[in-house]
Amino acid sequence: MSKPSDLVQGTLDLLLLKILALEPMNGYAISLRLKQVSGEVLQVSDGSLYPALHKLEQEGWITAEWRPTENNRRAKFYSLTRLGIKQLEKESANWGRLSAAISNIVKLKEA
C-alpha cells in the first residue's frame, strides 16, 4: 500500500486539485478516479485521502457541499475555489519544473 508520504512531497495536493478541476466529486469517487487515471500506480489509502481533502478545504482551495448522489444518498462533494484554481496553476508549474529537472538529471549519460 502506497502512502502519500511515499509520493513526492505535495504531489497528492496537486493530484487532488487536478482531479477536482475537472468536475466536483465526492471522496469515494475521487479515490476511484485516482486509481483509474494512474493505472493503479498511485495508490492512496482511504484513511489518508480524507485528511488531505480536509487540509485543502481548510486552506481555502476547495470547498465542500452536501449533495445527493445518483443513487440518492447524501455525499460531500468537493469543488475548486478561485483560490484553488490559482493554486493548481502554481503547483502544476512547479511540478513541470521539478519533473523536467529530475528527468534531465536522470538522462545524464554516465561518463
Place this chain on the structure above:
Amino acid sequence: MPLKHWFYTLPLRLRSLFRRDHVEQDLSEELQFHLDQKIREYLAAGLSSDEARRKACREFGGLELSKENCRDTRRVNYIQDLLQDLRFGLRMLGKSPGFTFIAVLTLALGIGANTAIFSMVNSFLLKPLPVRDPEQITTLAFQLKKGPLLTGFSVPELEDLQAQTTSVFSDVIGDLFGAGGLTVNGKTEPVYVYFVTGNYFTALDIKPHLGRFILPSEGSPTALSPVIVLGYNYWKTRFAGDPSVVGKTIAFDGHPVTVIGVAPKEFHGLLSMADMQGYMPLSMEQVDSAYDRTTPVNRELRSVFVYARLLPGVHFKTAQSALDVIASRLAAQNPKSEEGMTLGVYAERFSRPDPDPDRTILKIATLFLILAGLVLILACVNVANFLLVRATARQREMAIRTALGGTRGRLIRQLLTESIVLALCGGICGVLLGLAGSRALSSIRLHTTLPVLIEFQFDWRVFGYALVVALLTGLIVGTVPALRASGRNMIEVIREGGRSISGSRSRLRSALVVIQVGGSLMLLIVAGLMVRSLNYAQRSDLGFDPRNVLNLTLDPNGIGYDKSKGLQFYKELLERIDTLPGVESASAAFTVPFGYFNDFDLLEVPGYEVPQGTAVPSAGFNAVSPGYFRTLRIPLLEGRDFTDADQEDSQWVAIINEAMAKRFWPKESALGHEFRAVGDRAHLLRVVGVVKNSKTNSMIGVVREYFYVPFAQQYSSLATVQVRTTFPPETLVTSIREQVTALAPMMPISEVRPMLQALYTVNGLLLFQFAAGLTGCLGLLGLILALVGVFGVISFAVSQRTQEIGIRMAMGAGQSSILKMILRQGILIIFAGLAAGVVLALGMASLVGDFVSGVSPYDPLTYFSVSTMLVLVALVACYVPARRATRVDPMIALRYE
C-alpha cells in the same frame, strides 16, 4: 491575497469552533458514505456482506485515526485545547475551594497593592492632560545666576516669550493662581481661580461643557474683561449643575462678572492635583485689593506659570536651544532684571507639580513600585509553594496522563493554564482590592479647603497594568511547579505510590520561604525607617510652638473690601479676639508655616557681594501683623516687633531670621541695615528685628533665609488669623467665628483648624505620614505573607514526616527532641531569610535614604529591632505546626497512608 484567503477559511474556522458537533457529524457521515460505497462495491463483486465489510474497513485503515488527522487540519486545536484546559483548570480549582480561596486571596493582596500604587503613579506621572496632543504641552522655568529653578514669570517676560518663540512653539500660555470670594445670591464663599492668558483655551484646544471659553481678545493684561468660566465640579456643587447659570452675572471679590461657560468635566487646569473652580482673564487679577499696579510692566513681579505648546515636529532639544538664545538676549536687554537668566523647557508630564530636574516624584514612584512589586513576589512565592505541594499530590495524575499519551509540552501547557486561571481570578479580586486601596490612598486628608484633586482613577492603563501583572504572576507561579510536575519519570512515580517526597523538592520550597522571610524583612525595615523618620519630623524643633494655636483663614476682598477697609477689619478683629477669655494673643499673617501659599523673592542687599559661583540671594517671606512672634512663640533675638506705627506711609521695615542675618551681616548686628526684594524695588526694607530660625516650609534641612514684613505695609486680603489659646484651641472656634460675623456678616471663613493639625500638609508632615503609613501597610502585608509561607512549609514538612515521627516516637524519642527537630528546620529558614533581608535592605538603602530624615538608612537600631520582631513572630509560626508534630500518636502514624 491573505484577505481573500480569510474569506474562504474564516467561516470554516468559526464553524469548527462553534458548531463542533455539526462538523463532527459531517465527518462521520462523509467517512461512513465512503465505507458504504466500498461495501457495495465488494458486495457487487460477490463477497458476502461480512467479508465485504471487513475488507472495506481493512482497506480504509484506522477510521478513528483518519478522523483525528482530519481534525488536526482544522487549525483550531490550540483554541479547543485552551478551552478544554480552562474548563479543566476551573474544575480543579472548584474541587479544592480552600486552596483556591487562599491562593486567590494571596494573589489578590499582591496584585491589589500593586494596582493601588500604580493607579497613584498613573495619575502623577502617566495620565496625559485632557487636551489636544498633550505630549506637545511643555512647562517653562528659569534660573537667574544659577539660583533656584523658578516657575513664576512676570507679565512682560511672558509677553517676550510669546513674541520670540514662534519658531518652536505654536502657543505660549500663562496662568496665575488666585483666591477670592464668589458671591451668588447674597452668599459669599472662597473661590480659587486661575487668571489666564486669552489664548489659554484656544491653545489647549478643548471644548467647553457649556457656553464658551475666554477669547484671545479678552486676554489683555490691562483692559478689564469681567467674565468667568466655571470649573465643572464647582459648577456641579455650587450651582447644582444648573445650565442656565451661563449668561448670569455674579460677583467676584465684589465685582460683577458674567458666567460665560463651564469647563469640561475632565479638565481641572494645568496644575496637577488641583481642581480649579474658575478661570478668568489675566486682567481680572486687578480686582484683588492687594494688586500691584506695576504688574503689567514690572519685569520682576513674577507669579505667572508659563506653558507652551511645541509646534508639530519640533523636538525638545530644538525648543531648548531656541530658549537658550532668547534667554541670553533677554539677559542682555534687561541686565537689571534678567542678568544670568537661563530658560528651561520641560515635558508637562514630568513637571508635576513643578519642573524638577531631580525627578523626585519619579524616584518616589520607583521606590513604591519596587516595594509593591516585592509584596507581589512574596505573594507569588506563597502560591508557587502551594502549587508545588499540589504538584506533589498530583504526581500520579500527571503520570497517568503521560502514560495515556500526553506529551510533556501539553502537560506544561495545561498546568500553566491552571495557574494563569488562578492568577486571573486573583487579578480580578486584586483590582477590586486595589480600587478600595486607591480610594483609601486618595482619601488622604490634606488639611486644606483648597480644591485639591486626588483622583486615582482606574483607566485602561491601570487595568492593563493589572492584567499584565496577573498574567506574569500566573506564568511565574506556574512555571516551576509545571516543569517539575511534568518532568518526572512516570514509572518511578507510580511505584512510589505518591508517598515519598524527594529532598530537592523540599529544599526548593524552603528556599522560596527564605526569599519570603528576606523580602518581608526588607519591607519591614523600610517601613521602620519611614516610621522613625516620621517620629523624627514630628519631634523635631520647629522653632515655633504649634500647640494651642487656632488658625482661620479670611478674605475680606471676597466681599469687596478694599485695602484700607480690609486692614481696618483685621485690626478690629484681632483686638476683639484678644479680649476673649482663653485667648493669650492673636495675630494675622499671609501664610502659616507649612501652608500651601508661600511668598518668595530674589534679594538685593546693598553692600553684599555675591561670592563668585554662588546663586543670587533669595528668601521666603511672610507678611505678619504685630504680635505674630508672640502668638507663635518665636523668640525675638534683637530689635523690636512690628507695631501699629509701621504703616504704608512710614519707613518700610522687616524682621529677619538668624540665617539671613548671619549670611548678609555676619560680623555685626543686622539692625538698621537695608535690603530689597526685587519684586518691589521701590521700597528699601530696613531691618528692625532679628528672630530665631523657625521652620516654614520644609521639615528637613537647614532653615534658609527668611524675613517678615508688616501686614500693613504688604497687605494681603487672604490671610490667616492665628490665635494662641490657654484652652484647647477647638473650644474657641465658635466664639471666634462669632467675632468675625459680628464685624462682617458675609465674610467667608475657611481653613479653621488647630496649628498642630495644619502641620500635616504636603510641605509639612503629610508626606512623612503618608510614606510611613504606606510602607507600614506593605510591610505588614509582606509579614503576613511570609508567616503564611513559614507556617505552610513547616506544616507540610510535618505532614510528610508523620510516619517518620511516628517511628521515632515508637523508638522512644521524646516530645522535646521531636519539637527540636522540626524547629531546627524552621530556624534555619528564618535565619537564612534574615540574612537575605538585611542584604536586600542594604541594597535599597541608597534609594530609601533620599526619603528619610533624621535617621540613617543603615540605622542599626531599626535593623535590629525589626529583625528581632520578625524572628519572634516567625518562630511562633513554626512552633504551632512543630507542636502538632509532638502530639502524633505513633500507632496512628504508622498506620497512616
